[in-house]
Amino acid sequence: MDRIKKKLGFGCMRLPMKDGSIDEKQTAMMFDRFIEEGFNYFDTAHGYHSGLSEVMVRKYLTSRHPREDYLLTDKLTEPYFESEKDIRPFFEEQLRICGVDYFDFYLMHAQGAGNYGKFKRCRAYEVAQELKAEGKIRHVGLSFHDRAEVLDEILTDHPEVEVVQIQFNYLDFDDPAVQSERVYNVCRKHGKKVLIMEPVKGGSLASVPPDAERIFGSLGNASPASYALRFAAGFEDVICVLSGMSNMEQCLDNIATMKYFRPLDENETAAVNAVRDVIRSKNLISCTSCRYCTDGCPKHISIPDLFSCMNIKQLYHNWNADFYYNDVYTLNGGRASDCIKCRKCEKVCPQHLPIASLLEKVAAEFDK
Numbered sequence: 617m618d619r620i621k622k623k624l625g626f627g628c629m630r631l632p633m634k635d636g637s638i639d640e641k642q643t644a645m646m647f648d649r650f651i652e653e654g655f656n657y658f659d660t661a662h663g664y665h666s667g668l669s670e671v672m673v674r675k676y677l678t679s680r681h682p683r684e685d686y687l688l689t690d691k692l693t694e695p696y697f698e699s700e701k702d703i704r705p706f707f708e709e710q711l712r713i714c715g716v717d718y719f720d721f722y723l724m725h726a727q728g729a730g731n732y733g734k735f736k737r738c739r740a741y742e743v744a745q746e747l748k749a750e751g752k753i754r755h756v757g758l759s760f761h762d763r764a765e766v767l768d769e770i771l772t773d774h775p776e777v778e779v780v781q782i783q784f785n786y787l788d789f790d791d792p793a794v795q796s797e798r799v800y801n802v803c804r805k806h807g808k809k810v811l812i813m814e815p816v817k818g819g820s821l822a823s824v825p826p827d828a829e830r831i832f833g834s835l836g837n838a839s840p841a842s843y844a845l846r847f848a849a850g851f852e853d854v855i856c857v858l859s860g861m862s863n864m865e866q867c868l869d870n871i872a873t874m875k876y877f878r879p880l881d882e883n884e885t886a887a888v889n890a891v892r893d894v895i896r897s898k899n900l901i902s903c904t905s906c907r908y909c910t911d912g913c914p915k916h917i918s919i920p921d922l923f924s925c926m927n928i929k930q931l932y933h934n935w936n937a938d939f940y941y942n943d944v945y946t947l948n949g950g951r952a953s954d955c956i957k958c959r960k961c962e963k964v965c966p967q968h969l970p971i972a973s974l975l976e977k978v979a980a981e982f983d984k
Contacts, residue, residue, distance in 0.1 A: 617755060617779065617809055619687060619720070620856050623849045624874035625657035626650050627813065628669045629906070630860035638668055644676040646867045651685055653871045657856050661691040661725060662710060663911075674715035688716060691725035691759065692740055700738045707747060721811075722753040723781060726966065727770060728762030741774050755779055759813065761966035764798035771806040779855070781811035783966065785821060786847045786888050787895060787902070788814075793968045804853060812857040815848035816841050818904030818920075821895075822866075825931050828894040831887050840891075841866070842873040843880065847888055850879030900927045901974055902967055909961035909971060915954040919961060919971060921945040922952050926978045941982045952978035 632639040632646070647658075658677060660669045670690070677686060690710050697703050711717065722744055724735055735741065744756045757779035760767050771777060780803045788794040803810050816822050822841035824832070832840050849857045857874070861867045880888065905920040913919065922945060929937035946952075952975040961971045 617855055619656070621654055621656045622874060623854070623856055623877050624655055624845070624870055625659055625689075625811070625856040625858040626655070627858040627860035628658060628660040628673060629664045630819075630862045631665060631669065631672060632861075632863050638665060638672060640672065640676065642864060643672055644680075646861060646864055647676050648680075649864070649867060650871070651681055653875060655871070655874075656685060657687045657689070657858075659689040659858050660714070661693055662696060662706075662713075663693055666911075670710065670713040674713060678715040683716070687720040688714065689721035689723060690714065690719050691723045692735075692744070693725040694731045694734060697738060697740075700740075700743060703738065703740060703743045704747070707743075707752070711752070718752045718754065720754045721779065722747070722756055723779075724756075724758040727758045727760050727767075729766045730762075730963065732766070732770060736773070741777070745776060757781065757808075757811070759811075760799065764795050764802050767799055767802045768805070771802065771808065775806070777808065779809045779811055781813055781858075783814040783904075784810075784812045784848050784851075784854075785815050785817050785844055786892050787817055787821060789892075791902075800851065808853070810851070810854045812848045812854055814904050815857045816844045816859065817902070818860075818906065819862075820900075820902075820904070820927075824891060825894060825898055828891040831890050831894070835884060835887055838873070839869050841869060843884060843888055843891075845870065845873050846877070846880050846884075849874065849877055898930060900930060901969070903969065904967060906966060908964045908966065912960045912964070913950075914958060914960075915950060915956060917950040917952065917954060917975070918945050919975070922978050922982075923974065926974075926981060929981060938982065951983055952976070953983040955979075 632642040660673050662670060696706050724740055744753060747753045748756055755778045757777055759781035782799050783794055784796045784800060788796040790797055800810065821844040824840045829840060832843060845857055859870050861870060901923040903920050903923040907920055909919045925937045925941040955972055955975040957972045959972055965971060
């Protein structure tokens with residue numbers, strides 16, 4: 617783990633898009649620039665970008681840069697195995713797709729009370745340790761989306777776990793649903809190193825309300841996203857903070873923020889706390905646009921985008937949100953009012969959002 621050069625990692629979950637597909641040219645340029653600036657940690661998973669994230673990693677990272685120049689994390693995700701015998705073939709396929717002989721980090725993906733039993737039943741943690749003994753994994757860990765007591769149970773069962781990836785940002789820090797602080801403290805209790813995901817909460821902390829932006833503006837010209845990254849990276853035992861960078865502008869801003877990282881000072885911490893209060897006062901939908909909810913939606917509702925429209929309407933009260941709702945995201949169907957309340961989305965939502973109820977509110981606003 618000491619090979620992580622700097623505290624910023626490239627999350628390959630939100631790669632740049634162009635005309636409905638991954639912008640491969642920009643992806644290659646971003647990967648190259650990231651490495652050129654001295655960063656080396658990359659994170660992917662088989663389901664990201666409907667299976668194309670790992671492909672992009674092979675095409676524009678592992679086939680173009682020496683193996684010693686990067687660290688690569690991949691994950692064992694629940695839908696891709698049903699028994700212990702499925703795990704090793706799936707893992708070998710991930711190695712093949714990514715174009716590597718080993719993963720630096722391999723995580724049991726999105727662990728929580730809902731799926732941990734399956735991972736136990738299939739001996740997933742034990743298989744990962746076998747693969748580590750064979751030199752195909754350097755470090756075994758888990759990513760986590762649940763209550764602190766569930767993580768405590770998992771780490772008690774599996775003290776061999778080396779690292780835990782958690783959702784952690786200044787808005788979720790003391791949130792009773794996400795429990796970022798409590799989950800972080802469980803990691804510390806068990807002596808685990810911490811990887812951070814969603815430090816900018818799916819980009820929502822990069823574009824804060826105007827009154828919150830003025831608070832950051834009083835400190836200087838740094839971006840709102842920079843304060844979110846530095847907040848998360850400043851905690852003890854945090855070894856890397858992931859950013860799902862979607863364009864070169866975000867990449868360069870993150871690089872500038874984290875190349876010579878320094879924790880928030882007293883004035884910056886006060887500003888972050890004030891911004892947190894402003895954002896919470898807006899009663900926005902706390903969606904991170906992970907899009908786990910969209911794959912199984914029988915009505916093909918683009919849930920994160922509709923929530924984004926709702927938040928924009930709440931913040932700015934102008935025509936822009938209505939335009940995007942009607943003429944972009946629901947042009948070919950999938951309106952909020954189409955929801956049949958099957959609640960498949962709610963079972964996979966890392967934020968534990970009451971999505972069906974929230975879609976009712978979106979429908980009341982836009983589907984009049």
